[in-house]
Amino acid sequence: MRFAAILLAWLAVLPAAAAQTYKVPPGDEVATFAGGCFWCMESDFDEVPGVVATISGYTGGFVANPSYEQVSSGRTGHAESVEVIFDPKKVSYEKLLDYYWVHIDPTTKDRQFCDSGNQYRTAIFWHDEAQHRAAEESRKRVEATKPFKAPIVTEIVKAGPFYPAEDYHQDFYRKNPVRYQFYRKGCGRDERLRELWGAKAGGHH
Secondary structure (H helix, E strand, O other), X not given: OHHHHHHHHHHOOOOOOEOOOOOOOOXXXXXXXXXXXXXXXXXHXXXXXXXXXXXXXXXXXXXXXXXXXXXXXXXXXXXXXXXXXEOOOOOOHHHHHHHHHOXXXXXXXXEEOOEEXXXXXXXXXXXXXXXXXXXXXXXXXXXXXXXXXXXXXXEEEXXXXXXXXXXXXXXXXXXXXXXXXXXXXXXOHHHHHHHHHHHHOOOOX
C-alpha cells in the first residue's frame, strides 16, 4: 500500500525503543480492541470521558515481543491494537463497546480502510467472562440494528499477551499531527465510517 510505504519511510528514521508497560491504577479496568491503525484507535478512545490512558500495541499473535516491522509483514499473527485503561465508575465497558463499533468497519476481513493484512483485522479481546458476555451481546445488538446489509466479521476472542508498540507510536497523533492527519484523511477512514454508520458514525468530522 502506498500509505504504508510512506509511513514506513517516515518511521525508519525514528528510534525503535520499546514503550514502557503501563501499570493499571487500582480500581481501573482494561479493554483491548483492534480496529486497524492503532494511531487512529488511540486518538478516538482518548476522547472518551472516563478513559484514563490508551496504549498502542500488538496482540493476538504467536511471536514474543514483535517489532512494528515484523507485525507489518503480516507474518506474526498480531493485530495492531489498543489497550484502553478506563474508570468503570465513569464509563462502562458496554459503553466502550458501543463506541468501538461505530469507529470501525466491521464488514471487512483482514482489512481496515486503506490498510490490508491480518494485522489490520478487527477484534474485541476480552479479559474475563463478564467482558466476553458483554461483547457477544453487543455484537448481537449491532447485527440487529446496523444500517448496512453486509455481515459483521469482527472477531471476539480471549485476550492474550499484549506487547506495547515502540515509543514513537504512542500518542502519534499528538506528536506528529500533520503526518497523522495526512494518513487518516488519505486512508478515507472517516469517509467510510460515515458511509457505513450514517449519523451514528464515529471518527473525525
